[in-house]
Amino acid sequence: xxxxxxxxxxxxxxxEEKHAKENAEHMKMDYVNLIGYPVAPDVLHIIPKEExxxxxxxxxxxxxxxxxxxxDRPADPGLKEYIAKLKLATQNEIVLSLCSNxxxxxxxxxxQTLLPEIEKNDKVSVTADNQKSxxxxxxxxxxxxxxxxxxxxxxxxxxxxAGAVKNDATDIHIEPQENDFRIRYRIDGxxxxxxxxxxxxxxxxxxxxxxxxxxxxxxxxxxDGRFEVTVIEETMDIRVSxxxxxxxxxxxxxxxPKKKKFVDLETLGFNKGAMEVIKEAIxxxxxxxxxxxxxxxxxxxxxxxxxxxxxEPGKKIITLENPIEYRIDGIEQIQIETGDTSxxxxxxEGTEDSEQRTNRESTTFANALRACLRQDPDILMVGEIRxxxxxxxxxxxxxxxxxxxxxxxxxxxxxxxARLMExxxxxxxxxxxxxxxxxxxxxxxxxxxxxxxxxEVCHKTGFKGRIGIVEVLTPSREIDDxxxxxxxxxxxxxxAHRLGMKTMYEDGMEKVAQGLTTKEEIERVTKQ
Numbered sequence: 001x002x003x004x005x006x007x008x009x010x011x012x013x014x015x016e017e018k019h020a021k022e023n024a025e026h027m028k029m030d031y032v033n034l035i036g037y038p039v040a041p042d043v044l045h046i047i048p049k050e051e052x053x054x055x056x057x058x059x060x061x062x063x064x065x066x067x068x069x070x071x072d073r074p075a076d077p078g079l080k081e082y083i084a085k086l087k088l089a090t091q092n093e094i095v096l097s098l099c100s101n102x103x104x105x106x107x108x109x110x111x112q113t114l115l116p117e118i119e120k121n122d123k124v125s126v127t128a129d130n131q132k133s134x135x136x137x138x139x140x141x142x143x144x145x146x147x148x149x150x151x152x153x154x155x156x157x158x159x160x161x162a163g164a165v166k167n168d169a170t171d172i173h174i175e176p177q178e179n180d181f182r183i184r185y186r187i188d189g190x191x192x193x194x195x196x197x198x199x200x201x202x203x204x205x206x207x208x209x210x211x212x213x214x215x216x217x218x219x220x221x222x223x224d225g226r227f228e229v230t231v232i233e234e235t236m237d238i239r240v241s242x243x244x245x246x247x248x249x250x251x252x253x254x255x256x257p258k259k260k261k262f263v264d265l266e267t268l269g270f271n272k273g274a275m276e277v278i279k280e281a282i283x284x285x286x287x288x289x290x291x292x293x294x295x296x297x298x299x300x301x302x303x304x305x306x307x308x309x310x311x312e313p314g315k316k317i318i319t320l321e322n323p324i325e326y327r328i329d330g331i332e333q334i335q336i337e338t339g340d341t342s343x344x345x346x347x348x349e350g351t352e353d354s355e356q357r358t359n360r361e362s363t364t365f366a367n368a369l370r371a372c373l374r375q376d377p378d379i380l381m382v383g384e385i386r387x388x389x390x391x392x393x394x395x396x397x398x399x400x401x402x403x404x405x406x407x408x409x410x411x412x413x414x415x416x417x418a419r420l421m422e423x424x425x426x427x428x429x430x431x432x433x434x435x436x437x438x439x440x441x442x443x444x445x446x447x448x449x450x451x452x453x454x455x456e457v458c459h460k461t462g463f464k465g466r467i468g469i470v471e472v473l474t475p476s477r478e479i480d481d482x483x484x485x486x487x488x489x490x491x492x493x494x495x496a497h498r499l500g501m502k503t504m505y506e507d508g509m510e511k512v513a514q515g516l517t518t519k520e521e522i523e524r525v526t527k528q
Contacts, residue, residue, distance in 0.1 A: 013102065020072070020100035030097040032070045034107040035059065042207030043067075048216075049111045055082045055485070058107045060097075060206040062203055070097040072104040074239045085344065091220040091244060093481040116377040148183070156205055157192050161255075163194065164368055165231045168461070170255060170296075174209070174249060176202050176248030188444045189296060189467050192459060202248055209251055213240040220244050234259065236485045239323070256325050265305040268298075269467040269508055277436065277472045282306055282405075285378075287435035290385075290400040292408045292416045298442045299407045300325055303381060307331060310379055319373045321382040332370070336365055336383070367394045373397055382406040388423040394520070395425065413439040413473035414492035431480040437473040441504055441525040452518070467516055469508040469525075473501055 017033055024031035039060045046059040046067060057079060061068040067090060071079055074096055087094045099107070144163045145467040151159055151352040159184060164172050169185035181202040183194045210216070213225030225240045266275065281289055289306070291299045307328060311317060317331045324335045346463055365382075370378060384407050385391045398404045410416045416437045422428055444463035446452045452462040473479075473496050497503065508522035 016100045016102055020103070024098040026340065027074065027075060027098065030068075032060065032068075032097045032099050032103070034058075034070065034099055034103045034110075039110055039114065039205070042204050042211075044110055044114050045207060045211065049085070051082070051326075052111065053108060054107075055081070057080050057096075058104075058110070058218060060107070062092075065091075065125065066095060068095045068097060070104075070107065072099050072101045074098050074117075089216075089220060109326045124303065143410045148195045149197065156201075159209060160194075161229050162229060164255060165234075165236075172253040172255070174202075174251040174253075176206075176245065176250065178247055181248070187459070187460075188463055189282070189442055190444070190461075192461070199247075204281065206242075206249055206251060209240060210242065213238075215240070217513075220249065228258075229255075230423070237325075241298040258327065262304055262308050262326070262328075263301065265309045268302060268305060270470050271502070271510065273502070274438075274470050274472045274507070277474055278306075278438065278478050281436035281474070281509045282310060282403065284403065284435055285345055286398060286401050286403055288395060288404045288406065289434050289435050290408055290416050290437045291439060292410045292413060292437060292439045294409060295439055296442070298466075299440065302440065302468070303405055304328070307379075307381060310403075315378040316376060317379040317381070318377045319377060320372065321381075321383040321385070322365075322366055331376075334368065336368055357523055366390045369397070373402070377402060379403045380405070384408070385420075388425065391420055391423050391425055392429070395429050395433045398435075399429070403435075410439070412493070413437040413501070414474075414496050415439075415480075415489055417483060417492055418489040421483070427484045427486060430473070434475050436475075438470060440468050440470045440510075441503060443469055443511070443521045443525050444510060444517065445516055463517075463521070467511065469504045469511065469522070471501055471504045471507065486521075 020033075021031045037060060039058075040062075043062045046062070047057065047069065052058050055071070055076075055078060056073055057069050057071040057389040058321060059067055059069045061395060067086075069083065069086075073079060079096075083094050083096060085499050104480050109378075144159075147159055148156060148163075160172060161170075164185055166184060167187055168397055169187050170189075171186035173182075173184040173186070173191065175182050175184070176199065180196045180199055182196045182319060184191045185194055187190075190426045210223075210225070212227040213223075214227070215223045221244065223240075223242045227238050227240070228452050229236045229238050237256040239256065239259055241250075241254075242253045244250075244251045255361045265278070270278070281287070291302055292315055293299050304326060307317060309318070311328065311330050319331060319333045321333060322336045324333050327333065365386070369380070369390065370393060380394075380397060380402055382390065382394050382404065385394060394404050396407055408416050408419055414437075416439070417430070417434075421427075444461075445464060445465045445467050447455065447458035447464040449457045449464070450462065454460040454462045476499055478495050478499065481490070482495060505526045508517070508526060509519070512518050512519050
């Protein structure tokens with residue numbers, strides 16, 4: 001009897017699939033039987049589980065810019081609307097196939113059986129043994145490229161991170177191209193090719209990175225996220241940015257060690273005169289110290305070195321950062337999640353209390369600064385002055401008994417004054433509150449092993465490590481007069497130079513004379 005029942009069930013199943021196939025032909029659609037079909041976990045994850053169950057549709061195949069999805073009710077109006085949204089979100093062509101009801105029920109169970117395969121790999125961890133083995137096997141980028149081409153997708157990310165740590169990379173770039181995708185490291189401020197891989201493997205590694213960073217896999221818009229990587233016993237915060245391109249999503253990952261070994265202010269490589277001026281400026285109980293330069297010029301390192309210098313038991317220091325890059329014991333660090341018009345205050349652990357959640361939408365960056373002033377701080381660090389309201393609040397704080405540290409994006413030190421005036425800062429407020437403006441760049445140092453000739457240590461570049469070049473502008477009566485007159489930038493530059501300010505180029509050429517770097521390197525980072 002049991003055999004007869006089994007036979008009848010088999011006939012019923014065959015009949016069900018036959019009817020599904022006939023319906024597909026009638027509707028001019030592809031027919032798919034998901035039972036036994038090799039659906040990849042990263043493809044399944046394109047449609048979130050909740051949406052798959054609501055609309056009874058799953059993604060089962062991805063080929064280039066085409067995603068194939070399947071449902072047992074293709075004529076459902078709600079499904080058609082959802083597919084239109086999915087096409088818009090992913091910027092991919094969506095092709096709908098038809099399956100039987102039993103096949104659909106089976107397909108939905110894949111969320112329980114396949115996705116744990118991704119979840120098992122929701123962390124990247126490189127053990128000491130793995131790192132030692134890696135370093136024994138890989139001595140150069142050519143070794144790294146060979147290793148990368150031979151590992152699985154899961155292992156690929158481990159190898160990429162291990163290689164980044166070994167080579168002191170600050171950023172990892174994964175970029176899809178027409179015929180391949182390439183992996184690059186930013187080392188000493190310059191991007192270097194690591195490997196080029198077949199395009200077929202890109203979607204898998206992109207899906208894993210997006211999963212780790214808790215980004216939406218079914219969205220093809222710019223996204224930002226983060227996750228952690230452990231290399232040996234060091235945990236790093238990985239900041240992820242994705243950006244849609246014509247060949248897929250370009251991914252950039254910034255590596256931030258959670259327990260950074262901070263450099264002392266004295267070891268930043270600044271010249272003796274600049275160091276004396278900086279120490280005098282930060283020893284004052286009030287005033288604004290500005291650090292200016294482009295992204296990647298070392299501003300954060302300098303600010304953290306200053307904070308370390310000022311971090312004493314008798315002082316209360318509060319920082320407002322976006323994001324918090326490194327934790328410092330003894331300092332209250334607050335993360336500001338900025339939007340177009342609002343910001344979200346978080347503590348150094350990235351959490352919110354109930355009052356913060358309630359006021360989240362009405363909290364601007366400047367309001368956060370005003371809230372911190374009510375906490376009786378001695379020293380405040382504002383990650384970046386981006387608007388007139390924040391600038392005004394910071395300068396008011398600097399005039400009322402607080403030492404304030406912050407940054408701007410300008411080409412040189414005098415340009416910071418011009419930028420603040422452009423924001424509409426009143427001359428009286430600007431002239432009386434600034435202690436010091438530091439402008440800086442990072443230049444590559446000549447490799448000490450090969451003396452610039454190129455070797456395996458420096459990856460044939462001739463450079464290894466970086467050092468800062470700097471110019472410092474201190475207030476004076478003449479500078480204050482120019483502020484009151486709202487003079488043009490050229491007048492500030494000429495006056496500062498006449499009063500003895502050494503430019504970054506001049507500081508750099510001194511380092512060339514000392515054999516630390518090259519003239520070409522100085523010109524590369526200082527040309528405007």
